[in-house]
Amino acid sequence: MTPLAAVTGARATELRAAIIERLLNNQALLPDSPTHVMEVVGILKSYGIVLKAYAETLCDISERQFLVLFPFFKYFNGEITLPKLLRHWWHDRINYEYAEYCMRAMMWHGGGGLDAFLDSAEFRQLATKAIAAKLRGNPLMQLVNGLFPEFLLETVRMLCYYSGLGQFWSVMYPIFLTLSDRYDAGEIRSIPDVVDHIRSGLIADAARPITYRVQIRGNSYDIVPASAELTFLADTAIPYVEAVFLRGTPFFGLVSFNAQAQQISRDQGEFSYGALFADPIPTGAAGIPPTLLMQDMRHYLPPYLHEFYRHQGRGEDDLRVKICQTFQKSMFCVTTAAITALAPYPWTTRYPAEQAANREFYEQWLERLATSRLWAVQA
Secondary structure (H helix, E strand, O other), rough: OOOOOOOOOOHHHHHHHHHHHHOOOOOOOOOHHHHHHHHHHHHHHHHHHHHHHHHHHHHHHHHHHOOOOOOOOOOOOOOOOHHHHHHHHHOOOOOOHHHHHHHHHHHHHHOOOHHHHHOOOOHHHHHHHHHHHHOOOOOHHHHHHHOHHHHHHHHHHHHHHHHHHHHHHHHHHHHHHHHHHHHHHHOOOHHHHHHHHHHHHHHHOOEEEEEEEEEEEOOEEEOOOOHOOOOOHHHHHHHHHHHHHOOOOOOOOOOOOOOHOOOOOHHHHHHHOOOOOOOOOHOOOOOOOHHHHHHHHHHHHHHHHHHHHHHOOOHHHHHHHHHHHHHHHHHHHHHHHHHHHHHHOOOOOOOHHHHHHHHHHHHHHHOOOOOOOOOHHOO
C-alpha cells in the first residue's frame, strides 16, 4: 500500500482536502461504511477483552511485585497453580510482553507530567523511602543499592510506567466493551458514532487522577502522590498516543536499519514506527511485538468478525494480518477521537472562525500522519 506522503499531484491534494472536510463535518479519518463499522467495533470488542487482562496484570506487577527483581510468576496475578503454569510454559496464555513493549515505548519517549515528575526531587525522595523499606533486613541488596544507587531508582521509574499504563488501559477497555454492547443494541450505526463514543469516554475521564502507592510490610508508601496532580488525559493518554500510535520503536529482527546513514533519526520526536505506521504484513511475523497482540485478539473475535475474515483473501491462513489491518483502522478511529477532543473548538462547531482554527489544527495532524497507513485505509 502507498503511504499518503507518496501520493503526489492532484490526487494528493484531493485526498488531503477530502479528509479535512470529513473532519470538519463530523466524520473521521477512516471513511464511513457498514463494513468498516462492523470491523472496527468487532476488533475493539476483542481488544477490550485483551486490554482488561493487560491492565490488571500491569497494575499487579507495579503494586504486588514492587522491586521483585526476579519475578518468575510476574504474569500470574497472584494465582499460581500447576495448570496455569503448564499453560504458561506452553504459551497458551495472554502475551503480556506486548503490554510491556508499550510500557517501555512510553518510558523511552517520555512526555507529559508523569515523565517530568519522575525526574523531580520529590519523586527521588519518595522512591528512596520505599526502596529503604523494601530492602530492610536484606544486606545483600542494601550493598548492591549502595554500589549502584541509580539502579533501583530507575526500576521504580519503570514500575511507575507499569502503573500509569495499567491505569490508562483500565479506562480504555470499558469504553471499547460498551461500544460493542451499544453496537449489538443497534445504537452504533456509523464510524462517527464510534468516534463520538470513544471521545466521550476520553473526555469523561480526562481529569481522573493518576496515582501510585505500594504496600510494604503493612505500611503504605506513596510513589506518585495525588499532590503531583497527574491526570488521565494529559499525563497518560496523550503520551501513549505519541509513544505507541505515532513514534514506536523499530522491531528487532524485522528490518535492517543503517544508523550511520541516518535511516534511524537521531531525534526521537521524528520516529514513525508506531501502530499507525507499521506495515501489517511483516508485523505478522513470529516474535514481532504487534504479532503478540494479534495472537491475543484472535482468541476473542466476535463470531461475525471471524466469519467475515474466513471469506476474505486466504481465509484463516492470514488471519493475523487481517486482524492487524482492521486494528489499524480502529486506531485511526481512536486517533480521530483524540484529535477532535484536543481541537481548539468542538467537533460540531459551525462558526466559520472556529472551523478555520480547527482546519489549521487538523492540517497539522494530517501532515504528521503523511507517512502513516492513512492512505491504505481509505479504500
